[in-house]
Amino acid sequence: MSEHELTIIRTLQAPRSLVFKVWTQPEHFSRWLGPKEFVTTFCQMDVQVGSTYRACIRSPEGTDHWMQGVYREIVEPERLVFTFAWEDEDGQPKLQTLVTVTFAEQAGKTQMTFHQATFESVESRDSHQTGWSECFDRLAAYLNTF
DSSP: OOOOEEEEEEEEEOOOOHHHHHHHHHHHHHHHSSTTTTTTEEEOOOOOOEEEEEEEEEOOTSSSEEEEEEEEEEEEETEEEEEEEOOOSSSOSSEEEEEEEEEEEEEEEEEEEEEEEEEEEEEHHHHHHHHHEEEEEEHHHHHOOO
C-alpha cells in the first residue's frame, strides 16, 4: 500500500445489512458523519451509480466543511465505491479521492474495510485517518442504538 493511501478496518457489533443501511440513508448517515463533536448540518444523498451526495459538517468552533462525491459502484450489502472531495469556498471540488468500503458478515457482526486513495500528502492522509477514525467511533455508538 502506498503512503498516500488510507485503510481502516473495524469490526462493528451489527449485521452488515444494518451497517450498509446507515451508510446509504441520509437520516442515518448524518447521525455519525464527522469527527467527534461535529454536527452534520446538511446531507443529501442519491445512492445510485452515477448519482451524487453532498454534505456539510460543522466543527465545534462553527466552521462548515462541505464535501461531495459521485457513487461509482453499489453492491448491497457488500460494497460501496464513491468519490470524495472537500469543496472550496465557491463550492467547487478540491482534490478528489476514491473511497471503497466493503462489508463482510462475521457471525452477526460486520467487518468493515474502508480504503481511500490517493492523497496529495502523508499529512492529508493522516488528517483523514484521524477524522474517519472518529467518524467510525460515532458509527459504532450509533449502531448500538438499534
